[in-house]
Amino acid sequence: MTTPIEMKRLTKRLAAYSTVDSRMRKLTQDAITLSFRNEPVLITGDTGTGKEVIATILHGTRVDNITTVNTTAVTDTLFESELFGHVKGSYTGAYCDREGLVASAGGGTLFLDEIGDMPVTLQAKILRLIQFGTYRSVGGDRMLKAKCRIIAATCKNVPQLIEDKLFREDLYYRLSTFRLHLTPLRDRRHDIHHYLTNHKLWFDMTESKRTHFREYADNEPINGNYRELEQIMLRYEVLEEMPALTYALKNKVLEVS
Ligand SMILES: Nc1ncnc2c1ncn2[C@@H]1O[C@H](COP(=O)(O)OP(=O)(O)OP(=O)(O)O)[C@@H](O)[C@H]1O
Numbered sequence: 001m002t003t004p005i006e007m008k009r010l011t012k013r014l015a016a017y018s019t020v021d022s023r024m025r026k027l028t029q030d031a032i033t034l035s036f037r038n039e040p041v042l043i044t045g046d047t048g049t050g051k052e053v054i055a056t057i058l059h060g061t062r063v064d065n066i067t068t069v070n071t072t073a074v075t076d077t078l079f080e081s082e083l084f085g086h087v088k089g090s091y092t093g094a095y096c097d098r099e100g101l102v103a104s105a106g107g108g109t110l111f112l113d114e115i116g117d118m119p120v121t122l123q124a125k126i127l128r129l130i131q132f133g134t135y136r137s138v139g140g141d142r143m144l145k146a147k148c149r150i151i152a153a154t155c156k157n158v159p160q161l162i163e164d165k166l167f168r169e170d171l172y173y174r175l176s177t178f179r180l181h182l183t184p185l186r187d188r189r190h191d192i193h194h195y196l197t198n199h200k201l202w203f204d205m206t207e208s209k210r211t212h213f214r215e216y217a218d219n220e221p222i223n224g225n226y227r228e229l230e231q232i233m234l235r236y237e238v239l240e241e242m243p244a245l246t247y248a249l250k251n252k253v254l255e256v257s
């Protein structure tokens with residue numbers, strides 16, 4: 001039974017993902033259903049399509065934060081310690097016991113971002129974590145139990161990575177029982193229009209500017225997806241809107257002096 005507070009939490013997370021595309025609506029509904037489950041989910045899609053936003057929806061009604069692990073951000077050795085923690089003296093620099101991200105995620109979500117870039121050696125440890133829900137801290141001698149739910153995301157083509165021996169096939173099958181794939185914006189032009197025409201700046205734009213953006217939405221490849229749209233709107237705000245503001249400010253300064 002979902003409480004009103006939990007519903008509010010989920011609704012807030014849902015509000016960050018707006019779409020008029022029927023495939024993405026279905027995907028959002030699936031994400032809501034899966035948010036009430038604990039199985040791992042793999043989110044795939046090009047850069048900037050909203051994988052992290054979908055991960056937040058999958059986090060659903062949970063209270064704790066999502067613990068994001070950027071698998072590209074750390075080296076091999078440090079990654080294991082970062083994720084699973086370490087015991088004092090287990091390697092040079094391990095001056096005290098330290099708990100890892102799996103432990104600090106508690107009963108929340110552990111989000112393995114860019115899992116396609118994870119070194120193969122570490123993938124074996126992630127597989128164990130998913131399969132048995134257990135892990136061992138670096139230098140530790142007993143297995144610990146994880147309570148968190150795992151969500152992974154990648155913009156890479158995982159079957160291709162498997163072929164190139166860069167991704168474990170068994171891990172892929174474990175992860176992809178529930179896979180949510182985000183279609184790039186170039187294949188859903190009406191979502192580009194939807195984004196632009198609902199943007200706060202759209203309402204104050206001149207008709208010629210709107211035409212310019214409509215043409216952009218229809219003809220550009222928009223490979224950066226939502227991130228690219230955010231950037232063009234920010235550029236518009238700073239370069240087209242701000243000069244008016246700075247002009248007003250300059251006049252104010254001149255009035256004072
Ligand atoms: N449906 C949407 N409507 C509006 N903005 C969106 C939508 N989906 C994503 N965004 C925005 O686009 C930006 C990129 O989203 P996000 O970080 O989730 O993408 P990503 O797929 O994880 O990208 P990357 O692969 O580069 O990590 C964010 O600022 C997010 O708020």
Ligand SMILES: [Mg+2]
Nearest residue numbers: 051052113153
């Ligand atoms: Mg991301």
